Amino acid sequence: MRRWIWLSVVAAFAIAYPLLLSSPFQQRLGALVVLYAIAASAWNIVGGYAGQVSVGHVVFFGCGAYAAMGAYAKFGLSPLFGIPGGIVLAVGLAAIVGVPTLRLSGHYFSMATIAVAETMRLIVTNTEWLGAAVGLSGPTVPRNIFDLSFLSALPYYYLFLAILAITLAITWWMTNSRMGFYLRAIKDSERAARSLGAPASRTKLYAYMLSAALTSVAGALYAMMFGFVDPESGLGILISVKILIMAALGGAGLLFGPLVGAAILVPLEEISNSWLGGKGAGLTFVVYGAIIVLIARFQPGGLLSLLMRRGKPKTDTSKTDTSKTDTEASHAP
Amino acid sequence: MSFVLVQVIIGGLLLGAVYALFSSGLTLVWGMMNIVNFAHGDFVMLGMYVAYVVYTLMGGGPLLGAPLATLVLATLGVVVYFGLIRDIMKGPMLAQILGTFGLALLLRYSVFWWFGANFLSMPPNIVGGTYAFAGLRIEASRLLAGVVALLVTLGLHLLLTRTSLGSKMLAVAEDATAAQLMGIRPDTMQAIAWAIAAGATGLAGALIANFFYIVPTVGETLGIVAFVTVSLGGFGSVPGALVAGLLIGVIESLSGYLIGAIYKDIVVYVLFLFFLWFRPQGLMGKM
Numbered sequence: 322m323r324r325w326i327w328l329s330v331v332a333a334f335a336i337a338y339p340l341l342l343s344s345p346f347q348q349r350l351g352a353l354v355v356l357y358a359i360a361a362s363a364w365n366i367v368g369g370y371a372g373q374v375s376v377g378h379v380v381f382f383g384c385g386a387y388a389a390m391g392a393y394a395k396f397g398l399s400p401l402f403g404i405p406g407g408i409v410l411a412v413g414l415a416a417i418v419g420v421p422t423l424r425l426s427g428h429y430f431s432m433a434t435i436a437v438a439e440t441m442r443l444i445v446t447n448t449e450w451l452g453a454a455v456g457l458s459g460p461t462v463p464r465n466i467f468d469l470s471f472l473s474a475l476p477y478y479y480l481f482l483a484i485l486a487i488t489l490a491i492t493w494w495m496t497n498s499r500m501g502f503y504l505r506a507i508k509d510s511e512r513a514a515r516s517l518g519a520p521a522s523r524t525k526l527y528a529y530m531l532s533a534a535l536t537s538v539a540g541a542l543y544a545m546m547f548g549f550v551d552p553e554s555g556l557g558i559l560i561s562v563k564i565l566i567m568a569a570l571g572g573a574g575l576l577f578g579p580l581v582g583a584a585i586l587v588p589l590e591e592i593s594n595s596w597l598g599g600k601g602a603g604l605t606f607v608v609y610g611a612i613i614v615l616i617a618r619f620q621p622g623g624l625l626s627l628l629m630r631r632g633k634p635k636t637d638t639s640k641t642d643t644s645k646t647d648t649e650a651s652h653a654p
Numbered sequence: 655m656s657f658v659l660v661q662v663i664i665g666g667l668l669l670g671a672v673y674a675l676f677s678s679g680l681t682l683v684w685g686m687m688n689i690v691n692f693a694h695g696d697f698v699m700l701g702m703y704v705a706y707v708v709y710t711l712m713g714g715g716p717l718l719g720a721p722l723a724t725l726v727l728a729t730l731g732v733v734v735y736f737g738l739i740r741d742i743m744k745g746p747m748l749a750q751i752l753g754t755f756g757l758a759l760l761l762r763y764s765v766f767w768w769f770g771a772n773f774l775s776m777p778p779n780i781v782g783g784t785y786a787f788a789g790l791r792i793e794a795s796r797l798l799a800g801v802v803a804l805l806v807t808l809g810l811h812l813l814l815t816r817t818s819l820g821s822k823m824l825a826v827a828e829d830a831t832a833a834q835l836m837g838i839r840p841d842t843m844q845a846i847a848w849a850i851a852a853g854a855t856g857l858a859g860a861l862i863a864n865f866f867y868i869v870p871t872v873g874e875t876l877g878i879v880a881f882v883t884v885s886l887g888g889f890g891s892v893p894g895a896l897v898a899g900l901l902i903g904v905i906e907s908l909s910g911y912l913i914g915a916i917y918k919d920i921v922v923y924v925l926f927l928f929f930l931w932f933r934p935q936g937l938m939g940k941m
Contacts, residue, residue, distance in 0.1 A: 372747060374748055374752070421931040428684075429885065431755075436881075436923040436926050437923075439875075439878065443919060443920050444920065558874065562759060573748060603767035604767055606766075609763075610756045610759030610761075610763060614752075614756035618741055618742060618753060621752070
């Protein structure tokens with residue numbers, strides 16, 4: 322019950338945010354937080370729930386971003402039409418990477434994802450058709466509403482919020498489906514799960530492909546908001562890093578973990594950038610690195626797990642009590 | 655034409671020996687503790703910067719820079735072991751990967767922040783020109799790097815297989831609890847392994863600093879090279895790393911020469927993915 326109250330308070334705040342804090346900077350910040358929350362939530366499906374740490378997730382982000390901008394720059398279509406293409410690309414690529422590596426230990430998967438992301442970045446940087454180092458641009462002047470090119474960040478904010486809600490709904494649905502149970506079992510002990518008949522490799526692969534599809538949508542939205550994509554902003558390893566650290570800081574494997582991470586880190590980066598200017602770029606990532614090391618060392622579950630643990634004794638007993646009465650009740654007749 | 659090809663292959667072998675040197679550090683740590691150091695390439699990068707600082711501040715060449723870089727990195731290795739690795743080793747996989755990956759970022763961007771993103775390089779004649787031999791021209795700095803790296807890698811193999819220290823480390827790798835019962839301290843042995851592994855990267859970095867471009871992000875490429883080398887050679891095997899390192903050096907040089915310099919990294923990465931598909935146990939190792 323208390324959970325639903327909290328949820329509706331957060332949802333109400335998210336909907337009211339751009340009206341409460343209505344300066345362009347704040348609205349843009351809000352849109353970015355929600356956008357990164359989408360990407361981090363998508364990463365969370367494979368990194369958190371399946372426990373496979375993808376370090377090259379930007380490659381799917383890039384699939385979406387390049388597909389959206391490519392639809393406009395190459396075919397004169399609305400960037401929206403690129404989204405399905407980006408999803409197909411991302412899912413195909415995920416299968417190519419995932420089929421061999423998800424059978425091996427997790428280190429191979431992590432390293433392979435870096436190698437794939439770097440390969441794609443190098444290939445795109447050297448491909449004239451994809452704009453090489455300059456990248457691709459979206460519509461400068463919107464032809465109609467479907468170009469999704471707005472001056473204000475407000476429409477983007479609500480668009481992103483809707484997609485975030487869908488992403489979270491999919492994640493929630495997944496965790497409560499058969500797949501979610503498999504994933505939990507595999508994460509606890511892959512050997513035990515396999516011996517009980519859970520298709521471990523296939524389940525991890527499905528999680529990876531789902532995550533790739535959602536990440537590519539985030540990439541497409543990002544490109545639409547900024548109106549362009551180049552190899553650094555669409556395929557640079559630092560985007561992967563941001564996505565990963567947001568999920569890990571908030572709490573990997575928790576539904577709202579990535580949201581907490583994005584709500585902390587995006588404002589931190591934007592503010593430090595506006596204070597320090599160009600010089601801040603290096604320093605921001607020094608801080609990011611330090612945060613990741615500290616989380617790994619002291620709190621691998623993330624911040625949200627810390628909060629949940631504090632509130633746990635109460636909820637835990639109540640949970641076990643209800644489950645007991647449930648089973649008793651069901652056994653009674 | 656064929657002379658050029660021979661020269662390219664020799665250049666590849668010399669660079670490959672350096673790859674083998676720093677990859678044997680990664681393979682040692684991986685084989686012994688089952689932990690993958692994602693900051694390994696950035697350790698090499700730090701070795702390069704130590705050599706660069708030694709040159710710019712003191713005017714010292716590799717004779718001073720290489721031992722100093724080895725020492726600095728070996729110390730860093732021990733600090734990292736006791737400060738981070740020892741604790742995350744027992745943790746979940748997510749913590750292991752995040753821990754060393756975060757360390758990589760921390761090192762990379764600290765250097766970026768301090769030295770800037772510019773490409774730095776050492777003066778070309780610091781090791782003394784070029785040798786002409788039977789129509790082949792070989793830079794002294796590359797020859798020095800290749801030969802020293804080869805000797806040190808072989809020495810490392812002998813250390814692990816022929817000395818009592820090596821046997822103790824092997825015992826800890828096999829079964830840390832059993833080793834402890836035999837009076838071997840796993841903690842000490844693992845710290846020594848980290849010192850050796852990081853020291854090897856420091857030496858390798860100082861050696862290639864003489865002819866490689868020096869830039870904070872070089873560690874990312876070198877880290878992937880190390881990973882490719884280890885997965886090609888079979889993890890935990892120093893001889894495997896040596897063969898794989900030389901092979902990758904040659905493949906990289908040849909593809910750089912035949913297809914184009916921008917594609918040599920792509921060739922190595924694709925080779926890696928190809929191996930993961932068809933032979934994940936490596937060329938000679940077992941899983």
